[in-house]
Amino acid sequence: MTIQTQVQDLLDFIDASPSPWHAVATIEQRLQAQQFQRIQENDSWSLAAGGRYYVIRDASSIAAFVIGKRDLAETGFKILGAHTDSPGLRVKPQPLIDSDKLLRLAVEVYGGPILATFTDRDLSLAGRLAYLDSDGNIASRLLRFDQALLRLPNLAIHMNRGVNEDGLKLKKQSELPLLFSASAEQQLPADRFRQLLERSSGIAADRILGWELNVYDTQKGTLWGDEQLFYADSQLDNLASCHAGLSALLDKDSLNSGNTLVCAFFDHEEIGSESCKGAAGSFLPDVLERIANSLGNKPDDYRRALANSFMISADMAHAYQPNFPGAYESGHKVIVNHGPVIKLNVNHRYASECISEAMFMQICRQAEVPFQKYAHHGDLPCGSTIGPISSAKLGIRSVDVGSPMWAMHSLRESAGVLDHAYMIRALRGFFGNR
Template identity: 40%
Template sequence: MSESGEFVSALIDFLAASPTSYHAVATVADRLSAAGFTHMDEQQRWSGVGGKRFLVRGGAVVAWIVPEILTDNVGFRVVGAHTDSPALKLKPKADLWVAGWQQLNMEVYGGPLINSFLDRELGLAGRIVDLDGTEHLVRTGPVMRVSQLAPHLDRSVNDRLTIDRQAELMPSFGLGDEPDIVTLLCDQAGISPAVFAFADVLSYPTEAPAVFGNNGEFLASSRLDDLSSVFPALNALTKLESGPDVAVFAAFDHEEVGSATTSGAQGPLLADTLARIAGGLGATGDAWYAMLARSSCVSSDAAHSVNPNHVGKYDPLSRPMMNQGPVLKVSAQQRYATDASTAALWERACREADVPHQVFVSNNDVPCGSTIGPLTATRLGIPTVDAGIPILSMHSAREMCGTADPEYLSRALTAYWQGA
């Protein structure tokens, strides 16, 4: 297998192991530990911050490497990404019985392409918490499905598909003889339903990630937005020995719903962690602010590849293609945090890594989305650039990317951390 093929194979394994943000973080933590990183407990005083370390908070993880030799000009080099994706989320009272069918009462998490969740075998995954506060990861196989109405019963369905999120998006779960959902989840966790307290459980498509195309040039999978950034960053960090600055990897949860949580990019997680690292290195007071001023951030999130069926939705001079490298994302409205200074930083990293790269800017009549980039830049005041690999079907239950781009991104992030 080629080096590129090995990278994609490892990415597929990571995607398959990470159906939710909680599973993704558990997988990241396992790989960090295997690479010699020390787990830090947020609830305890830290006796040291040097070397390779990480912490976990819910569906988020922050890892860092402190250089062996600290200069007076040390700063932070942060790579940010997110672990969550659009899905259906289990409601607290989830058991429904309709016309002989056992269904699950769920709500929409984030902004998915809802039609992509139809006629697809779905599993349940996430965490349940028992009465003493212990968290348990759970994951079923394919157990439910949201079925479309046949065109014989709705002749207009191919003219315009509309979906009532409450009445038409409830998955079928059984024929009335299945266990209630709490019992099912507790069985998965190996605990008694008597100690069950609450669940953060979401749907996930059970179809495995797959390489396809005449030359194996494409990868189809759920959750490429944004695990297509999380894995390349993890790969780069675990192979990094040291750089001129403190290398930091922050994978946040809840980006798809606004990031305003304790484990999201609007919360204090990154700022607090950086402050504790700086304090452990003796940089407090004015020295802390000076260290921030010497810092930078790459906000790494999936970008839009040009869709050949909808070219009018793109800027005529900015149409990113798959397998031509990561994409610099630019917005005059600052929906992306990129400016001339940080774009130059990204250019240096890509050149140093010998990685091809592209630019995305929106069609003036088509508003773009946003990322953790502006949130990080605003909260910490550090220069930030937005970049990521180009994908299609963003927010679908099954997205696609080029098989070369994730490794290109990993190489660029390595160069950034090494001081490009």
């Protein structure tokens, strides 16, 4: 693939994945195309050296792995971690508000989005439904509305004269409901929404039990800039890292390296990872231990494997935006299209320490990839990642890295074409090196 083709493939990947559940479905399709076999957590596992497998927990977290032919206790796991969720808006259980001859959709804030970026966009819904199937069993199904369904119109400047000086501020309870339709006096709002779901899903409204629906931007991703060296889309944080990790895993040199490789993509990172399928849950430890057990390793061998393992936590990094120089640490300006970023924080908001930092530097040098280092502005609280959480649970040496990007947590984020190619190349080197 050329660099431009790689990024277009990323944009296609994101545009097919407007929710964490869709992201996992997209990843699954790509794994199956490379002969990966799905296994279930409630089945007994029988794994073979050279085998390709994946397991999904609750439809929005997935772990894909290749069983190496080398001794696991001696070589350990090579792990890439990222997350499938992005900050945004989710539909409330009682969805429609009927007032002033208009229907509005009640939404709740998920994580920490830049709320102002949701205004005046062509928005729609995607996620999953829970319903009763024909046998009376609870089942779930993906749902996506392709057409623009919702909008959050801005207040005219004539009524908000200070908006350009004070910034746009939205009250989460009263000013975030999204315009949906004209009200219909002869129909209850709850019935109206369920009928909408029925038309789109084909599931009878009285069988629909609940939903997890994500508000997404219908505008597709694009390349931009004079030489098309930048790209923009929603959910770059963190589907760009998922795509880079998956692309590296599916490279033929990675698959044939003889190493035991793991890509773990978690939901719920944006809200703290405390769930059965988040990085703070048991998902990754369960998968790693079951791999070791299936290969006949003794408990002590599994602990040896963990001690010989290395994890790269890949999450996007803050690129320097020259319009706002005061927001950045002056000695740590991360520049777009200048390579992957090693993220460092003395309070361990990132998992990196000097040894794991040096190890990733060596990975980049061997792959002929430039790299940068990032430290957060001292007067601002630093975000975190799955890196410290997973590293603490497993006792595995880990490093936090990411591709530089602008407008993190905006509905429309931007990054550099070269950086995505650099990250894929570095992760290929990580998976393929002996």
